Amino acid sequence: MSQTDINRVVRHTRRARTLGTDAKCDECGSTDVVSLVKATTSPVPTTTPTPRTRTKRTGTTAGTAGEPAPCPTSTKATGRTGQASAPPRVLCYEHLLIQQGKATVEAHHPLGKAHDPSTVGAAGNLHRALTDSQEDWPEEVRRNPHRNPLWWVAAIFYSLHDYLRWLMQRCHAIGDILVKAGHWAEQQGGPQWWVAAGIQIP
Numbered sequence: 001m002s003q004t005d006i007n008r009v010v011r012h013t014r015r016a017r018t019l020g021t022d023a024k025c026d027e028c029g030s031t032d033v034v035s036l037v038k039a040t041t042s043p044v045p046t047t048t049p050t051p052r053t054r055t056k057r058t059g060t061t062a063g064t065a066g067e068p069a070p071c072p073t074s075t076k077a078t079g080r081t082g083q084a085s086a087p088p089r090v091l092c093y094e095h096l097l098i099q100q101g102k103a104t105v106e107a108h109h110p111l112g113k114a115h116d117p118s119t120v121g122a123a124g125n126l127h128r129a130l131t132d133s134q135e136d137w138p139e140e141v142r143r144n145p146h147r148n149p150l151w152w153v154a155a156i157f158y159s160l161h162d163y164l165r166w167l168m169q170r171c172h173a174i175g176d177i178l179v180k181a182g183h184w185a186e187q188q189g190g191p192q193w194w195v196a197a198g199i200q201i202p
């Protein structure tokens with residue numbers, strides 16, 4: 001195991017500890033430690049003044065509805081509690097954004113914020129995963145103060161690697177979902193359910 005792998009495991013273990021045992025999103029059941037947060041926000045706002053709580057995150061700041069948030073490197077999210085006594089909930093980052101009435105798509109810096117100001121839209125949970133992975137990049141690539149072109153290209157490959165790893169980690173689960181959905185479709189529409197549904201297979 002490389003030092004980068006060790007750093008990653010340590011970082012994620014620390015996050016898991018703050019979330020508690022078997023943490024998962026109260027809304028969708030996601031167990032992705034990187035995207036889970038402890039939120040004291042309540043879905044039912046009250047009319048009384050509400051205290052402000054801070055939700056510890058690795059950096060992503062939620063944007064307002066319809067407006068992508070800046071990329072997360074040095075900012076913190078703030079959640080408002082609807083009820084001061086509401087117990088903390090564990091939510092994935094996207095469900096936290098939904099609860100706060102904010103957009104779930106944010107502006108991600110694929111080459112790192114300090115490296116390149118270009119952004120692309122990314123769903124909140126993906127944004128957190130990709131930004132977390134950027135912490136594993138060599139310091140010179142993340143900062144690249146003199147615009148070394150080789151480090152700029154290195155950032156492209158690291159970024160591609162991080163996205164493909166995120167996708168690969170979910171490919172098997174997506175296959176499992178499709179298998180279950182296939183059984184459900186057969187029960188609903190018979191062995192050739194797609195014909196019954198008017199779907200033409202290309």
Ligand SMILES: [Zn+2]
Pocket residue numbers: 025026027028029030091092093094095
């Ligand atoms: Zn969720």
